[in-house]
Amino acid sequence: MDPTPAPRDAGIAPPRPPALTAAAVRALIDRVPRVRLAHLPTPLDELPRLTAAMGGATCPPLFVKRDDCTGLALGGNKSRHLEFTLADALRQGADCVIQSAAPQSNDARQLSAAAARLGLKTYLLPRSTLKVELQGNLLLDHLMGAEIRFIDPQVDREAEKRRLAEELRAKGRRPYVMGAPAVPECTAIAYTLCAVELHEQCQALGVDPAWVYVCSGSGVPHMGHGGGTQAGLMLGGKALGRRWKVVGLPATRIGGDNRPSIAEIGNGAAQRLGLDARLEPGEVINTDAYVGEGYGLITDACREAIYLVARTEGLLLDPVYTGKVMAGLIDHIRAGRVGRDEPVIFVHTGGLPALFAYRDELVGAPA
Numbered sequence: 219m220d221p222t223p224a225p226r227d228a229g230i231a232p233p234r235p236p237a238l239t240a241a242a243v244r245a246l247i248d249r250v251p252r253v254r255l256a257h258l259p260t261p262l263d264e265l266p267r268l269t270a271a272m273g274g275a276t277c278p279p280l281f282v283k284r285d286d287c288t289g290l291a292l293g294g295n296k297s298r299h300l301e302f303t304l305a306d307a308l309r310q311g312a313d314c315v316i317q318s319a320a321p322q323s324n325d326a327r328q329l330s331a332a333a334a335r336l337g338l339k340t341y342l343l344p345r346s347t348l349k350v351e352l353q354g355n356l357l358l359d360h361l362m363g364a365e366i367r368f369i370d371p372q373v374d375r376e377a378e379k380r381r382l383a384e385e386l387r388a389k390g391r392r393p394y395v396m397g398a399p400a401v402p403e404c405t406a407i408a409y410t411l412c413a414v415e416l417h418e419q420c421q422a423l424g425v426d427p428a429w430v431y432v433c434s435g436s437g438v439p440h441m442g443h444g445g446g447t448q449a450g451l452m453l454g455g456k457a458l459g460r461r462w463k464v465v466g467l468p469a470t471r472i473g474g475d476n477r478p479s480i481a482e483i484g485n486g487a488a489q490r491l492g493l494d495a496r497l498e499p500g501e502v503i504n505t506d507a508y509v510g511e512g513y514g515l516i517t518d519a520c521r522e523a524i525y526l527v528a529r530t531e532g533l534l535l536d537p538v539y540t541g542k543v544m545a546g547l548i549d550h551i552r553a554g555r556v557g558r559d560e561p562v563i564f565v566h567t568g569g570l571p572a573l574f575a576y577r578d579e580l581v582g583a584p585a
């Protein structure tokens with residue numbers, strides 16, 4: 219992993235092709251098969267009281283892109299991804315979908331919701347040996363009819379997914395296996411569209427963002443992929459001629475250089491869309507400096523960020539993903555890495571049901 223790059227110094231941009239209009243990029247995206255699931259565009263809100271609490275005149279203007287409001291069973295970035303990945307599943311004639319993730323997976327929850335709406339059965343293989351409480355995302359998976367079978371985190375999840383797919387096929391079902399290696403460029407295409415929305419909303423507000431902060435997956439196939447959200451925001455910004463630099467802060471320790479994988483996902487999307495823009499690994503800004511001890515383990519800075527944003531703006535962040543990104547943004551502002559004349563967009567990627575599974579970490583264990 220890149221040692222906490224100073225965003226100001228990172229990002230060596232190759233020569234830019236001429237900017238496209240929002241309508242031109244939308245037209246390219248409209249050619250990709252898609253099922254409508256999300257409430258779009260999501261709002262772009264100002265965060266004036268958070269900006270004031272962060273130092274007012276010395277803090278850049280802060281905005282939030284509300285992708286926690288995508289409408290699909292409490293929302294999140296996966297709702298956008300699923301519009302494209304499930305179109306692929308339907309095209310293949312699937313009657314059920316299979317995914318394996320953490321018990322508090324937002325992906326699994328939005329998949330369960332989308333599949334219910336499309337009349338598909340969901341099979342989930344959460345990875346845990348512990349007795350897991352039916353709470354947060356997992357409770358919602360259950361309510362929406364997902365069949366849940368726990369697997370040992372040590373076993374190869376892709377092999378388990380394939381084994382279940384064979385079992386279902388033998389019964390005459392038509393399963394679609396989600397995640398690696400299925401169409402990672404779809405997730406970046408979905409976020410190229412989010413970039414178009416942001417571009418239009420910023421035009422309407424007269425704001426020219428310098429930074430986009432977003433929670434990012436690893437981008438690495440053996441870590442379950444992800445990274446498409448960051449890649450799409452980068453690609454869309456480039457295609458539209460925006461100056462914004464995207465800072466991706468993962469929720470998992472990466473332990474390697476994931477920038478080539480993220481660039482590759484973006485370039486897969488560019489190719490599929492017929493866009494001229496290309497991402498170079500050297501312009502990907504992605505650091506796991508704010509993960510703390512590991513995935514799903516809350517940090518003090520994350521807890522502080524959740525309380526600060528909740529109490530200044532009535533805006534909820536989650537303890538696994540967005541809280542850690544806000545902690546990173548706050549740290550970068552305090553350290554002067556983000557200048558006061560550099561407006562920031564915080565992309566809220568969702569994850570809120572996990573709040574209820576983290577009660578003790580947030581307020582202390584009951585006496």
Ligand SMILES: *Cc1c(COP(=O)(O)O)cnc(C)c1O
Nearest residue numbers: 324434435444445446447567569
């Ligand atoms: C999955 C997820 C991400 C990461 O998105 P990728 O496209 O996989 O990188 C970020 N935030 C939340 C809340 C998520 O659930």
